[in-house]
Amino acid sequence: MIEIFQEDDEFIAFFPKSLRSFKINKDMKILIELIQSGEPTYNICEFLDISQEDLSQLIFDLKQINLPPDFDKRREIPDNVLKRLSINISNDCNLKCTYCYANFGCYGAANNLMDLELIKVTLDKFFEAFDEILIIQVFGGEPLLHYEGFKFICEYIETKYTQGKIKYRTQITTVTNGTIMTSKIIELIKKYHVLVTISLDGPEEIHDKSRPFLNGQGTFSKILKNIEKLNAVTNQPAQIEVTYNQEHINRNVSILDILKFIEEKLKHISVHIAPVSADKKECFALENRNAFVESVDEINRHNSSTNSNFGYVILEDIQESLKYPHTRINFCDAGIDLISVSTTGEVYPCYMFIDEPEFYLMDIKDPLFSRETLLMKTKSYRNYNRLNDLNSKCSTCFAANVCGGCMGINYYNTNDIHISPSDDCTMKRKMLKKVVFNLQKSNGSVNYG
Ligand code: SF4
Numbered sequence: 001m002i003e004i005f006q007e008d009d010e011f012i013a014f015f016p017k018s019l020r021s022f023k024i025n026k027d028m029k030i031l032i033e034l035i036q037s038g039e040p041t042y043n044i045c046e047f048l049d050i051s052q053e054d055l056s057q058l059i060f061d062l063k064q065i066n067l068p069p070d071f072d073k074r075r076e077i078p079d080n081v082l083k084r085l086s087i088n089i090s091n092d093c094n095l096k097c098t099y100c101y102a103n104f105g106c107y108g109a110a111n112n113l114m115d116l117e118l119i120k121v122t123l124d125k126f127f128e129a130f131d132e133i134l135i136i137q138v139f140g141g142e143p144l145l146h147y148e149g150f151k152f153i154c155e156y157i158e159t160k161y162t163q164g165k166i167k168y169r170t171q172i173t174t175v176t177n178g179t180i181m182t183s184k185i186i187e188l189i190k191k192y193h194v195l196v197t198i199s200l201d202g203p204e205e206i207h208d209k210s211r212p213f214l215n216g217q218g219t220f221s222k223i224l225k226n227i228e229k230l231n232a233v234t235n236q237p238a239q240i241e242v243t244y245n246q247e248h249i250n251r252n253v254s255i256l257d258i259l260k261f262i263e264e265k266l267k268h269i270s271v272h273i274a275p276v277s278a279d280k281k282e283c284f285a286l287e288n289r290n291a292f293v294e295s296v297d298e299i300n301r302h303n304s305s306t307n308s309n310f311g312y313v314i315l316e317d318i319q320e321s322l323k324y325p326h327t328r329i330n331f332c333d334a335g336i337d338l339i340s341v342s343t344t345g346e347v348y349p350c351y352m353f354i355d356e357p358e359f360y361l362m363d364i365k366d367p368l369f370s371r372e373t374l375l376m377k378t379k380s381y382r383n384y385n386r387l388n389d390l391n392s393k394c395s396t397c398f399a400a401n402v403c404g405g406c407m408g409i410n411y412y413n414t415n416d417i418h419i420s421p422s423d424d425c426t427m428k429r430k431m432l433k434k435v436v437f438n439l440q441k442s443n444g445s446v447n448y449g
């Protein structure tokens with residue numbers, strides 16, 4: 001199906017499989033709608049006064065334009081390579097974020113730090129199972145509460161690499177709340193080129209309300225000082241993660257405001273702004289996702305008038321997908337390109353599912369642990385194709401080849417990893433539409449009709 005996007009009296013024909021789009025006039029809009037409604041061709045020809053040959057040619061052209069790319073990005077990674085291993089070295093956290101999905105760091109279990117011997121077993125088993133691991137993500141709770149665990153991972157991987165036991169130096173990353181940034185930690189980040197993501201919901205009043213210390217005290221100023229400390233000797237953090245919630249709306253802080261704020265405080269840096277995922281009853285839950293939809297035009301206007309290139313991950317993902325079209329059969333990497341290990345050595349498709357019995361794969365200490373067993377246990381994730389799943393809303397959605405999604409968020413909101421919350425879907429479709437219009441305006445359009 002071709003999707004017709006409309007803004008005032010402008011129309012764009014969007015081809016969901018090839019991700020191409022063309023500005024069309026009203027007649028062409030009517031023609032495409034008639035063809036798609038199943039109206040007999042002789043009626044269409046008579047109604048629009050066109051020949052049968054012209055109509056047949058047009059239908060052929062439209063089908064050609066919508067041919068899907070035969071390129072599925074995920075399949076670039078062979079089975080003997082694991083894109084990302086996430087190790088939950090700490091089940092503990094020193095903050096009490098209002099919206100924490102991980103139950104303040106501990107997921108469903110008691111607080112604990114991962115035993116060093118278990119970290120070693122995890123690394124050994126995974127490096128034995130896979131010829132290459134591209135990324136090791138040091139995760140938590142708050143991972144930097146476990147300095148020894150973090151240090152062990154950095155040093156162990158470096159030793160394996162320098163001794164020639166692994167062919168490529170695995171990239172280490174970590175996601176931290178940024179409150180613990182001792183000189184020893186900074187030294188490790190510097191020495192082992194760790195990529196750091198820090199969560200910051202700034203401006204200060206909003207951040208301090210949503211991400212306080214356990215005793216209720218604000219964390220904003222501490223984090224900002226730590227970022228300065230880190231940034232003085234490294235090029236980190238690589239990314240700032242913002243959870244946009246109702247408090248931002250209540251205080252009239254738009255997504256563009258956040259980007260400006262981060263730019264002012266931290267200079268140019270990748271920013272991931274995501275809507276808070278929460279039960280509608282919670283006071284911080286977003287009433288709607290309009291701020292994200294409006295951000296597309298606001299950022300576009302800002303960038304054109306100031307010659308800057310502000311953006312955030314969701315928006316850049318859409319732009320990137322349109323630029324380099326590919327077929328997206330999965331929501332995300334969980335269980336396919338990502339495997340997660342809990343502090344106790346349990347293996348899950350993603351950290352979002354830790355301690356959810358339904359998603360448990362196996363124990364890292366299981367003598368049967370191997371690549372083959374893991375591939376077998378994650379078969380349902382690897383074989384899933386949302387474009388063929390008639391129960392999934394994605395199979396008929398025009399945004400399917402653009403939209404990623406998070407199976408964890410799906411699960412916690414709809415109880416089904418393959419069904420996204422409606423709010424998110426509406427937001428993503430509206431954002432896509434706006435991005436397509438903006439691209440047509442800035443690139444000039446190919447008129448088809
Ligand atoms: S917008 Fe929703 S239905 Fe459409 S592809 Fe994305 S997750 Fe699926």
Ligand code: SF4
Nearest residue numbers: 332334350406407408
């Ligand atoms: S479930 Fe969510 S957090 Fe996990 S890989 Fe998918 S998108 Fe990422």
